Amino acid sequence: MTILSLHGVTKKFGGLTAVNDVTFSVERGSIHGLIGPNGAGKTTLFSLITGFYRPTAGRVELDGKDVTSLSTSLRARNGLVRTFQGTVLFPEQTVEQNIGNGLLAKASSSWVDWIVESNAYAKSRRDEVERLLVFSRLTDLKHSAARDLSHGQQRVLGIAIALAARPRVLLLDEPFTGMTASEKDRLVEMLREIRKSGTTVVLVEHDMRTVMRLCDVITVLNFGRVLTEGTPEHVRRHPEVMSAYLGTTA
Numbered sequence: 001m002t003i004l005s006l007h008g009v010t011k012k013f014g015g016l017t018a019v020n021d022v023t024f025s026v027e028r029g030s031i032h033g034l035i036g037p038n039g040a041g042k043t044t045l046f047s048l049i050t051g052f053y054r055p056t057a058g059r060v061e062l063d064g065k066d067v068t069s070l071s072t073s074l075r076a077r078n079g080l081v082r083t084f085q086g087t088v089l090f091p092e093q094t095v096e097q098n099i100g101n102g103l104l105a106k107a108s109s110s111w112v113d114w115i116v117e118s119n120a121y122a123k124s125r126r127d128e129v130e131r132l133l134v135f136s137r138l139t140d141l142k143h144s145a146a147r148d149l150s151h152g153q154q155r156v157l158g159i160a161i162a163l164a165a166r167p168r169v170l171l172l173d174e175p176f177t178g179m180t181a182s183e184k185d186r187l188v189e190m191l192r193e194i195r196k197s198g199t200t201v202v203l204v205e206h207d208m209r210t211v212m213r214l215c216d217v218i219t220v221l222n223f224g225r226v227l228t229e230g231t232p233e234h235v236r237r238h239p240e241v242m243s244a245y246l247g248t249t250a
């Protein structure tokens with residue numbers, strides 16, 4: 001069943017069409033890869049899905065509901081949560097505090113909770129932070145400032161912050177960049193666990209080995225358009241995909 005779909009989505013920046021008439025659907029509970037050469041429009045597409053940009057044309061649907069005109073925060077409350085290419089954290093705050101910040105965007109929390117802040121609610125917040133620390137294997141670092149973490153650990157923390165918002169669809173922009181081989185293996189494991197828990201993942205990633213072993217379906221973008229879509233095997237065998245990466249397909 002489809003959870004997220006794009007219908008003829010186009011984004012122009014002046015004379016440049018960064019995303020051009022893109023249509024595709026993401027299956028609930030899948031890991032859906034979005035790949036393509038530099039400048040293909042992947043990050044712009046994330047910004048269109050999550051509401052940082054409004055499309056020039058087309059629409060975005062979440063669970064069959066048109067969300068194209070909703071704000072970023074409303075989309076987050078509806079379960080569309082992204083991480084950014086490059087790390088975005090509060091560097092001076094501890095790991096624990098950073099994850100706590102993520103809870104603010106939680107889809108199910110109401111503003112009343114934050115004003116009243118009952119003991120039970122504060123405890124459930126602490127439990128949630130603990131759960132995410134364990135899941136992301138950052139418990140031993142919970143009192144460390146985010147800036148003191150390794151690059152790979154900071155990226156995992158970014159994902160833990162996003163998970164605190166309880167996404168239905170988690171959009172990750174190049175989460176594996178700069179990770180060591182063992183950090184990559186651990187993140188692959190984490191993403192499989194996230195999928196198992198029922199959360200849908202949309203993954204932009206340049207690391208092909210990781211994309212191929214992790215994704216159920218892959219959409220390939222080139223010059224803002226969908227070049228092809230299918231299983232990792234289909235994409236691997238598609239002759240134009242390789243030439244797009246080598247810069248020979250217009």
Ligand SMILES: Nc1ncnc2c1ncn2[C@@H]1O[C@H](COP(=O)(O)OP(=O)(O)OP(=O)(O)O)[C@@H](O)[C@H]1O
Nearest residue numbers: 013016018036037038039040041042043044045085
């Ligand atoms: N805010 C903007 N204003 C003008 N042009 C932009 C803007 N954002 C992106 N672009 C252009 O749109 C195109 C798509 O960029 P985008 O960042 O979406 O690519 P990408 O697929 O994420 O690339 P990469 O793999 O390098 O991250 C590029 O030509 C880029 O220069």
Ligand SMILES: [Mg+2]
Nearest residue numbers: 042043044085
């Ligand atoms: Mg990008």
